[in-house]
Structure formats: C-alpha cells, structure tokens
Amino acid sequence: MEEHERLTVGRVAELSGASVRMLHHYDRIGLVRPSARTSAGYRAYSAGDVERLREVLAFRRLGFGLREIADLVDDPAADTAARLRRLRGLLVEQRDRTAAMVAAIDRELEGRAMGIRTTPEEQLKVLGARLYERIGLDYPATRRTEPRIAARIQQALGDARTVLNVGAGTGSYEPADREVIAVEPSAVMRAQRPAGAAPCVAANAERLPFPDDAFDAAMAVSTVHHWPDPIAGLREMRRVARRVVVFTYDADTPGWLDRFWLTRDYLPEFGALLADRPSLADMARAIGGRAEPVPVPWDCADGFFEAHWRRPEAYLDERVRRAVSVWTRVGARAERRAVDGLRADLDSGRWAERNRELAALDSAELGLRLLVG
Numbered sequence: 001m002e003e004h005e006r007l008t009v010g011r012v013a014e015l016s017g018a019s020v021r022m023l024h025h026y027d028r029i030g031l032v033r034p035s036a037r038t039s040a041g042y043r044a045y046s047a048g049d050v051e052r053l054r055e056v057l058a059f060r061r062l063g064f065g066l067r068e069i070a071d072l073v074d075d076p077a078a079d080t081a082a083r084l085r086r087l088r089g090l091l092v093e094q095r096d097r098t099a100a101m102v103a104a105i106d107r108e109l110e111g112r113a114m115g116i117r118t119t120p121e122e123q124l125k126v127l128g129a130r131l132y133e134r135i136g137l138d139y140p141a142t143r144r145t146e147p148r149i150a151a152r153i154q155q156a157l158g159d160a161r162t163v164l165n166v167g168a169g170t171g172s173y174e175p176a177d178r179e180v181i182a183v184e185p186s187a188v189m190r191a192q193r194p195a196g197a198a199p200c201v202a203a204n205a206e207r208l209p210f211p212d213d214a215f216d217a218a219m220a221v222s223t224v225h226h227w228p229d230p231i232a233g234l235r236e237m238r239r240v241a242r243r244v245v246v247f248t249y250d251a252d253t254p255g256w257l258d259r260f261w262l263t264r265d266y267l268p269e270f271g272a273l274l275a276d277r278p279s280l281a282d283m284a285r286a287i288g289g290r291a292e293p294v295p296v297p298w299d300c301a302d303g304f305f306e307a308h309w310r311r312p313e314a315y316l317d318e319r320v321r322r323a324v325s326v327w328t329r330v331g332a333r334a335e336r337r338a339v340d341g342l343r344a345d346l347d348s349g350r351w352a353e354r355n356r357e358l359a360a361l362d363s364a365e366l367g368l369r370l371l372v373g
C-alpha cells in the first residue's frame with residue numbers, strides 16, 4: 001500500500017469532520033478499525049478502512065443507530081456499489097422530505113400571517129411530510145394524459161397485452177385496451193385514482209413485488225427522477241417485463257438549462273435538482289434500450305414543467321406550479337423570485353422580445369425523451 005493511502009486518525013478527523021474521540025470509539029467497538037500503520041509506526045486507516053468509515057459516517061448523519069449501521073456495512077449480500085446506491089437513495093429521500101417539510105412550514109407561516117391557525121393534526125403532518133403526500137392533492141388540477149405523448153407510448157408498448165405502470169400516480173397514460181397493474185407508493189396519489197382505473201399496488205420501483213418476466217411490458221411516465229435509486233428501479237422494470245418504456249428527460253447535453261427559457265432566465269435552480277441524477281445513457285443501458293426525442297406540443301394537455309413553453313402566463317398560476325414538484329423542491333424563495341421576474345418581463349414585453357421565435361412553433365424540443373428497451 002502506498003504511504004499516501006494510509007491516513008492517521010488526526011488526518012481522517014480533519015478531512016471528515018468527525019472527532020478523534022468518535023473515531024476512537026468506533027475503533028473500540030470494532031465498527032471501523034484503522035488496520036494499517038504509517039512508516040513511523042502509528043496506526044492508520046487503509047483505503048478499505050476509509051471506504052467503510054465513509055459509509056458509517058453517512059449513515060450516522062442520516063440518523064441510524066450504531067448497531068443498525070454495523071448490520072448495514074457488514075451486509076454480505078451487497079457489494080460496495082450496491083451499498084452506495086442504497087445510501088444515495090436514503091440521502092435523496094431525506095432531501096426530498098426536507099423540501100416537503102420546508103414547503104409545509106412556508107404554507108403554515110403564510111396561513112398564520114393571515115390569521116389562520118393550523119390544527120395539531122396538521123402540525124404533526126409537517127414532520128411526516130413526503131413529497132407526493134404533500135403536493136399530491138394538487139396534482140389532478142392540471143396533470144392529465146396528453147394524447148400525442150400517449151400515442152407514442154402506445155406505439156412503444158407494441159403488442160404487449162399485460163402492462164405494469166410504475167410510479168403510476170393518478171393513472172394518466174394507462175392504456176385502456178391492455179391489462180394493466182399499477183405501482184404507486186404514495187397513498188395520496190393512490191386515493192385519487194379514478195373509479196375503474198387499473199388495480200394499484202403500494203410499492204417502490206426499486207423493489208417490485210413481482211416475479212421475473214411477469215409482464216409483457218413495464219412503463220414509467222414522468223416518475224424516474226423521483227426515485228431514490230433510478231438505476232435499481234429501471235433494472236427492476238427490466239427484470240419483471242420483456243419490454244420497458246420510460247418517459248423522462250435528457251439533462252446531460254451541455255447547456256441543457258438554456259434549452260428552455262424558464263430554466264435559462266428565471267429558474268436556474270432546476271439544474272441543482274438534477275445534478276446527481278444518472279445520465280440518460282446510463283438509464284438507457286439499465287433497460288438495454290435507446291432514447292427517442294419527444295417534442296412538446298404548444299398546447300400540451302399534461303401540465304408538466306415544460307408544458308407551457310408557449311403559454312408563459314400559465315406559470316404565474318399557483319395551481320399550475322403546485323402540480324409540478326420542481327416548484328416545491330427549489331424552495332419558496334427561488335419560486336417567488338422566478339415568478340416575480342417572469343411577471344415583470346411579461347408586463348414589460350421583455351419576455352416576448354426575448355422569445356419571439358416561439359410564436360411560430362407548434363412543438364418544441366425541450367429534452368424530453370422516450371427510452372424504449
């Protein structure tokens with residue numbers, strides 16, 4: 001082992017922000033032992049020890065107890081990459097949960113300013129907030145099947161007779177002419193599925209409760225970016241179905257934030273939300289598929305983030321924004337700044353001047369993609 005790969009306790013504490021006392025404690029209880037020695041004979045952490053310590057510290061930060069952590073890092077069923085994916089998933093979940101809590105508190109503060117008191121029940125709900133439990137009730141107001149995108153999905157499903165719809169939400173895009181089973185983790189979303197919609201199972205994409213090859217096809221629409229571990233979820237879809245169809249977007253092409261005036265001029269924070277998502281190529285690889293562009297029609301019926309690219313006034317409407325998780329995840333301050341800026345530019349004619357070429361387009365290439373594998 002190279003000398004520079006061995007780190008003393010003091011150096012590890014300095015780099016990681018953990019205290020020397022804590023590191024000694026982990027050593028004493030056998031959780032992470034510095035197994036190497038420096039050339040001067042001091043005990044030191046090898047590269048492998050550091051890898052283990054990093055996991056321990058991250059799980060600690062997530063609030064796990066030391067005994068649970070010992071089980072997690074010693075899990076013989078998981079290799080390093082699998083353990084990192086699990087850790088990453090937990091961190092993403094925590095981030096989204098925090099965003100949902102911040103949004104709930106903002107709303108409570110606004111209510112209080114107007115003299116509206118929250119009930120004890122509502123106060124407790126803030127702590128348990130999960131993104132779609134929080135925003136799910138606003139979803140159906142503007143989110144529905146866009147027939148031209150539905151046609152592309154239908155075509156990609158080919159002759160599949162049985163279809164699994166993962167992250168199904170309220171049931172948009174579920175083909176009526178095939179046998180469909182839906183998977184949706186949010187109780188709020190499941191409760192809003194219309195009468196007669198396909199049966200729906202409460203589960204996550206990352207662990208689908210079905211045997212191998214149980215379906216002819218599996219589809220996932222506008223949902224993969226919410227999964228704590230997209231690659232694991234896509235592999236699960238591949239496992240349970242012969243064909244996989246995923247509607248998502250490409251955030252890899254350099255300068256992609258400039259593709260859409262909303263992210264370019266008003267909400268660059270969108271970039272940070274996607275910074276740690278797997279690349280489109282990695283997602284395509286996980287299902288063994290290819291990516292096809294999906295242009296967004298100017299009058300798109302499904303109110304997803306990019307849908308109103310030629311109808312900018314729509315973004316001033318609170319209902320439109322609440323049905324798109326991006327606006328909750330960027331936080332109230334960024335949302336307010338973006339909306340105020342857009343309103344001012346619409347009033348002054350600056351938006352129209354800057355985006356003159358859009359009026360002539362019937363559809364726009366905004367990076368939306370259909371992955372078919």
Ligand SMILES: C[S@@+](CC[C@H](N)C(=O)[O-])C[C@H]1O[C@@H](n2cnc3c(N)ncnc32)[C@H](O)[C@@H]1O
Nearest residue numbers: 132167168169172186189204205221223226227
């Ligand atoms: C934007 S909605 C899309 C719903 C529906 N597919 C549609 O097109 O209207 C995203 C959905 O993904 C679900 N979701 C979040 N995390 C998930 C996970 N790990 N596995 C499966 N679905 C998940 C959410 O609960 C939410 O209903």
